[in-house]
Amino acid sequence: MQLHQRINAFSALGKFLGQFASETPVKKEDVLNNDAFFSEMQQKIHTAKHHNGWFTEDNLHFTFKSWAEALTENNINKWISNYTIPETEPKTVAIIMAGNIPLVGFHDFLSVLITGNKVLAKLSSNDKQLLPFLAEYLISVEPEFKNLIEFTEGRLTSFDAVIATGSDNTARYFNYYFSKYPNIIRKNRNSVAVLTGNESKEEMELLANDMFRYFGLGCRNVSKIYLPEAYDYDKFFNGMFSWKHVINNHKYINNYDYNKAVYLMSNINLLDNEYLLLKEDTGYSSPISVTFYETYSNLEAIKKKLKADEDKIQAIVSNSGIDNEISFGEAQHPELWDYADGVDTVAFLLKLS
Template sequence: MQLHQRINAFTALGRFLRQFAAENPVKNQDVLNNDPYFSEMLQTMQTAKHHNGWFTEDNMRFSCDSWAQALTEENITKWAANYTIPETEPKIVAIVMAGNIPLVGFHDFLSVLLTGNKVLAKLSSNDKHILPLLARYLISVEPEFKNHIAFTEEKLTGFDAVIATGSDNTARYFEYYFSKYPNIIRKNRNSVAVLTGNETKEELQLLANDVFRYFGLGCRNVSKLFIPETYDFDQFFNGMFSWKHLINNHKYINNYDYNKAVYLMSDISLLDNEFMLLKKDTGYSSPISVLFYETYSNLDSVQNKLKADSGKIQAVVSNCGIDNEISFGKAQHPQLWDYADGVDTVDFLLKLS
């Protein structure tokens, strides 16, 4: 199978996913092999929602839309053009996937297949329904993928390299268990926002998307703010108000009530807008419904702290000239070449041959 065949297949998958970005999906007759899979995808999304209460229809639509935007022929070709991808004997790459947000392991899946290697995927129990269906659709478009994709619930065996994503605790197990294989081991990371107080209302509303999309469960979700010592929180809370509908989600509001009660019983000072809590804290990994914040006297001190803690940080949202910052509202819109943890997955895979 040639590279252009793989690109064409994933481009077709992008068109397939685009249908499910709408609140009321409409079957597109121009999508390849749509008849056997359109209704099944709708049913699978419902199954995923009932299996995992964090996988709301809105969040699954957002995930489908994000991948549809990424999986265009132009984007995939531009991404692949950064590398020399030879047609060599494929390696079997085991992927241990997380399950915190819908299709969170898809980029690794895509990277392994695009480089001509074989996927051996171990799915999280929290996100085990959608990717197998997308794999079957991909195979229907390009049958040669059939021998390149496998899923297992058993102990991983017979692989040449591994990509594993988990918590700091599971990473220690992964590092021990997979130490003799070429590997990428991902740990906990969180994203931050650096504010100056001069942000516009529109920027803060976009920041709300970075905070609340996927209920804040993704590593690219903003979980901490750096703010000036004299920061006025009124404008910030006004920006967050666009996501007030979260109070209607029982899982989210249960977390809000629980965290608020724990903090108040511990006599911890909080800022509260009735659906989110702000807590002054030097940490990065805040609980659901909670945003940590830390004050600064000058931006240089923030820059230095972010560099020192770079191993804990996935993305920095800001508009004040922080190194590698991304714009407000873009945290959950990474490009194909925006690699998790800053580790070039494709480069890693190409070096296996």
């Protein structure tokens, strides 16, 4: 299978996903194989939502919209134009996927296949409904993918390299078992925001998107904020008001009630707007419904700290001139070339040839 065939197939998948980017799916006549897949996709969305209570319809639609925007022919070509992708014998790459947000392992899946390699995927039990179905759609568009995609629930065997995503604890396990293979092993990472106090109301509402999308479960969710001393916290909480509807999700509000009770019983001071807790803490990884914060008097010192801790940080949201910062509202809109943990997955895969 030639590279242009793979590009065309993923572009077709992007158009298919675009139909499910809003609350009311719109069936389009120009989408390949739609009659065979459209209705079943609606059922898969329903199943995924009921299988995992964190996968709300809103978050699923957001995921599909994001991938539809990413998987255009122009965007894929822009991404891979930085590489020379040879047509060689495919290597089998085992992908151990997380399940914290919908289709969280899709970028690895895409990267392996676009480089002409074979996927051997082990799905998380929390997110096993959607990707196999999307793989079926991909095969229907380009049948040669059939021999390049395999899902397994058993022990991983007969592979040439590994891409594994998990917690710090599982990373130790992955390192032990997969150290003899070429590998990318990802650990816990979190995203942070650095505020100056001069942010507009619109920027604060965009920050709320960075924090609350997927209920804060993703590594690109802002879980820690840095605030200048004497900061006006009303500006922060007014921005968060745009996400007050999270209180309607029982899993989220149960976490809020639990964490609030634990902190109060421990006499820990909190700032609280009845659906989000702000806790002063030097850590990066905050529980669901909690955002850690620290205050600063010297922005340069914060820049140095973030540089020193870059192996713990996925993204920095700010407009204060920090290296590699991204704009407010962009944390959940990574480009195809924005690699998790800053590790170039495609470059890694091309070295296997």
